[in-house]
Amino acid sequence: KQEVTQIPAALSVPEGENLVLNCSFTDSAIYNLQWFRQDPGKGLTSLLLIQSSQREQTSGRLNASLDKSSGRSTLYIAASQPGDSATYLCAVDYTGTASKLTFGTGTRLQVTL
Amino acid sequence: DAGVTQSPTHLIKTRGQHVTLRCSPISGHKSVSWYQQVLGQGPQFIFQYYEKEERGRGNFPDRFSARQFPNYSSELNVNALLLGDSALYLCASSLYGSSEKLFFGSGTQLSVL
Numbered sequence A: 001k002q003e004v005t006q007i008p009a010a011l012s013v014p015e016g017e018n019l020v021l022n023c024s025f026t027d028s029a030i031y032n033l034q035w036f037r038q039d040p041g042k043g044l045t046s047l048l049l050i051q052s053s054q055r056e057q058t059s060g061r062l063n064a065s066l067d068k069s070s071g072r073s074t075l076y077i078a079a080s081q082p083g084d085s086a087t088y089l090c091a092v093d094y095t096g097t098a099s100k101l102t103f104g105t106g107t108r109l110q111v112t113l
Numbered sequence B: 001d002a003g004v005t006q007s008p009t010h011l012i013k014t015r016g017q018h019v020t021l022r023c024s025p026i027s028g029h030k031s032v033s034w035y036q037q038v039l040g041q042g043p044q045f046i047f048q049y050y051e052k053e054e055r056g057r058g059n060f061p062d063r064f065s066a067r068q069f070p071n072y073s074s075e076l077n078v079n080a081l082l083l084g085d086s087a088l089y090l091c092a093s094s095l096y097g098s099s100e101k102l103f104f105g106s107g108t109q110l111s112v113l
Helices: none
Strands: A004-007 A010-014 A019-025 A032-038 A044-051 A056-059 A062-067 A072-077 A086-093 A107-112 B005-007 B010-013 B019-024 B031-037 B044-050 B053-057 B064-068 B074-078 B087-094 B108-112
Touching: A004 A086, A010 A019, A019 A032, A019 A086, A019 A107, A032 A062, A032 A072, A044 A056, A044 A062, A044 A072, A072 A086, B005 B087, B010 B019, B019 B031, B019 B087, B019 B108, B031 B074, B044 B064, B044 B074, B074 B087
Parallel strands: A010 A107, B010 B108
Antiparallel strands: A004 A019, A019 A072, A032 A044, A032 A086, A056 A062, A062 A072, A086 A107, B005 B019, B019 B074, B031 B044, B031 B087, B044 B053, B064 B074, B087 B108
8 A cells, every 4th residue: 555654743942043854755656746835724725845766855945855765855944934834734635636635634833933 | 927816715505405616717718727725635636638538537525526628627516515625725736747847726615414
């Protein structure tokens, strides 16, 4: 069964701290992995997309890595800000159709002043 | 350019009723997908449509149906509503339905009483 797990479920850090969110998946035959941000009661915003042939992607203060052999991805957030508070979801595309994504349950991040 | 738009934003129904949710993809996007997100969980895939054809279906009962129109907008229909259908319903679009970024709308919050 293709499953995606995110640890921790919740995280609270003081402003300015660097942090790492973890995502693991059971089947390494993936097309890509995406990291999303979700604010309470809202839709998802795509942050980074890593194709299966890539090892990492960067956008501003965000860096995502992918290790297919170990079934892991990490999202690194540098110099966290209160505006980063949200739930972060990783999703794996096993079909190559940009759909039928398999999502983790998310990590709820709180950045405090 | 407008993002993915969904209507209505909120909806309250009673058990046994029928509901229709609507989605307009980003202009030029030909693939539309539907997801159900129960509180505290990651989104679960329901349907994908590409060029008006159903490309994929998740593990949902036949009470759930969808279609895509010539302008690429889409409808999700749910018959004989159950309390367990209460969730945030998300629509997502992509250009070609291949291994690419997925763009989500803000969702329709459905409450079944």
